Amino acid sequence: HVNGERLWASLMELAKIGATAKGGVCRLALTDLDKQGRDLIVRWAREAGCTVNVDKMGNVFMRRKGRNDALPPVVTGSHADSQPTGGRFDGIYGVLGGLEVIRTLNDLDIETEHPIETVIWTNEEGSRFAPAMVASGVFAGVFTLEYGLSRKDVDGKTMGEELERIGYAGDLPVGGRPIHAAFELHIEQGPILEAENKTIGVVTDAQGQRWYEIVLTGQESHAGPTPMNRRRDGLLGASRIVDLVNRIGLAHAPYACATVGMMQVYPNSRNVIPGRVFFTVDFRHPDDAVLKQMDAELREGAAKIVADAKLEMAIEQIFYYAPIAFDKACVNSVRAAAERFGYSYRDIVSGAGHDACYLSQVAPTSMVFVPCIDGISHNEVEDAKPEWIEAGANVLLHAILERASE
C-alpha cells in the first residue's frame, strides 16, 4: 500500500504553485511557475534517493536504482504543466503518484530487479506550445528534436529558448534507449467512471486526434457605412465553421468530439468588420476511419462556407495521431492490480491524449485512470476524492512491482 495521505499532501503542496483564485492551477509549460514546480519535485526525488537527469527536451528522469541496474527501467510519470485555467490533478497526479511509488518502496525496503524512473514530460498540455505531448513525441521519435525545440508560443518564444531560460535544457539525448514497461497514472477527465461508480479505469485504448489551424482572410472595413452585401467578414465565416465543427461532432455521436477552443480576431475593434480570424479545431474519435471522414467533412463544409462569405482560407492539420491500442500485457498488469485490491474497475478508452500514447510506440505501455468529480477537467474546479487518488497509486505500485520484478 502507498501512503495516501502523503501523496495527497504532496499534491496540495504542488497546487500552491500557480494556484488560482477559483481553486485551480495555472502553471503553463516553461514559465517561472513551471520551473518552481519542477524544482520542488526534483528536490523531493533527491530526498527519496533518486538520481535526476534532464534531456534536451527538458524531460526530467528521477531514477531509483534496480538490483540489476543495467536492465532497462520501468518508467512511470506524467506532466507538471497545466492549462491556463487548469486543475490540481491533471498530469501532476501521475508525477507525484510515481514519486509516491518510489517513496513507498523505500519505506518498505523493497529492491526491484529493474530500475524505476518517474518522469516529468515537458509541455504535455499543448496549451502554451502546440501540439500536445510534444516532448514525449520527440522521445518516441515521432517528432525531431529540432521540431520540438522550435515550437512557439503566441509571443513567438520557442520551447528551446524557454527551456534554457528556466534552466531545464538538459544534456541527455532524447529517447533512443530501451524501456522495459511504462505505466501512466491519470484522472479520467471524463464522466464515465464516476457515472458507473468504478474506482479504477483500465485504459485499453486512446482515441485518435487531428488538430487544425485555420486562418480566414476577408477585408477589414467600417462597421457603419459598409453595406451588408459588400462585406467580407472573417468572423462571420469563422462562426459558421464553429457551428459546422459542432455538427460534425454530433453527426458522429456518441464517440466523436469536435471543438474550437481558440480564436483570435483581427483587428478586434468594435466598429471594424474583422478582416482576419485565426482559430483551431480539435477532432477526436476512437476509429481512425471516422476521424478521416470528419476531416473530409470539415474541409468540404468549410470550403463552402468561405466561398459563400467571399473569404480566403488557409487550413493546416498541425497534429495527428491514430487511435492507440495499449500493450495487452501492461493492460493485464493494471487489471490484475485492481483485482488484487478488490477495487471496482472497468476497461476504458482515453478521450485525452497522454504521454503514454507516444511512449507506447517505443515501449510496452498502459495507463491507470481514476474518476474525477462530474467528469470535469481543464477547469479550475477539477476535483477528485482522496480515496480514488490513493487507489490509483496502489494499482500503479503493483503494476510497476510486477513488471520491475521480472
Place this chain on the structure above:
Amino acid sequence: HVNGERLWASLMELAKIGATAKGGVCRLALTDLDKQGRDLIVRWAREAGCTVNVDKMGNVFMRRKGRNDALPPVVTGSHADSQPTGGRFDGIYGVLGGLEVIRTLNDLDIETEHPIETVIWTNEEGSRFAPAMVASGVFAGVFTLEYGLSRKDVDGKTMGEELERIGYAGDLPVGGRPIHAAFELHIEQGPILEAENKTIGVVTDAQGQRWYEIVLTGQESHAGPTPMNRRRDGLLGASRIVDLVNRIGLAHAPYACATVGMMQVYPNSRNVIPGRVFFTVDFRHPDDAVLKQMDAELREGAAKIVADAKLEMAIEQIFYYAPIAFDKACVNSVRAAAERFGYSYRDIVSGAGHDACYLSQVAPTSMVFVPCIDGISHNEVEDAKPEWIEAGANVLLHAILERASE
C-alpha cells in the same frame, strides 16, 4: 481656394506617426503616438498664429481670433486617433482640413467676424476606449465628465489616467459655451459617392447606433473526454449569435448594418471547451424604429440560442444614439459652397458616427464628405485622391467663411 498641396503634405507628414507596414496608421487614442500626433498639430497651429487650449477631456481647441472676438466661434475639426489598422484620412483629414482653412485665411489676410476654432476631439474611434465620440459627447452634455474620464481600455487603464500620462489633461471645462456653427470634414468611409462619381457629399443625416457588450458563460471542460451532449460551449453560442446578428442586418436591408467586431475567448486554449466569451454588437439604421426592432430581434434570438446551448448570458447596451438630422442652414451652407465651386455633389446620410453628431445637439452643425477609394475605411489601404481632398477643404472653407462673416 485652399492650398491643396500643403494640406496633402501635412496629411502625409501626420501619417508617418504610427505608420504601419501596409501603408496605414495605428495611432490609438491616448497612446504615445497619439501624443506625438497632437504635439505636431499643436505646433503647426501655433505657427499659424492660433492660441491653443485643452479641456478636461483632452479636446484641443486651436483658435483664430475673430474681428469681434467675443462672438461665439465657428467650430470645425475632427479626431486624430485611429483604428488599430486604420487609414491616413479617417479623422485627421477633418483636423488638418480645419487647420488648412486657418492657414488659407492667413495667406489671404482675411479677417472673420467670428473667431474660428479647429478642434481635435479625443478618442473618437471608440476602439481603445468604448464608446466612440465620448469626448465630444461630454462636450455636448450627453455624458458626464466622470463617465468620460473613467472609460477603460482592455488593460483597465482609464482615459483620465492616460490623458494625464500624455500631458493632455487640460484645465478648460468641457463644453457649456455657445457655438455659432459647426462643420466637420470627413471621408465618406462608404462606397456611395465614388460609385456615383460625386466629389462632395452634403451630409443631411447620420444613422442611429446601438452598441452592445455580451458575455456568455458556459463551462470549461476538456475537449477530448467531454461528450458532445454534456458540453456548455460558450464559443458555440457566441458563434450562433454572430450569425444571428448578420441575419438581422440582412433582414433590414438595404440600410441596416450589423457587425460583431470584437471577440475574446476564455481560456482560449486549443483543447479546452471555452467557458466564457465576450463579444460586441454594433447595430445601425437611419430609422430609429427599425433600430429598436433590431434590438428586440437580437434579445429574443440570442435568448433562444443561449437556452439551447445551456449558457448564461449578460447583455448590455453600452451606447445608443438616435438618428440625427443636421441643421438645415448649415447643410445649405455646405451645398451652396459645393455649387459655387461647380463640384458634383449629392445629399448623403452618414453611416459612421462623428463628433459632429454630438456637437449637433448643442450647436447648428453639418458635415462635408468626400469619397474614398472603393469605399474602404477602418483599413490600412484606406485612400483618397488629392483632388477630392482639396475639393472638400474648399467647401469647408466657404461654408465656414459664410457663417463666420455673419
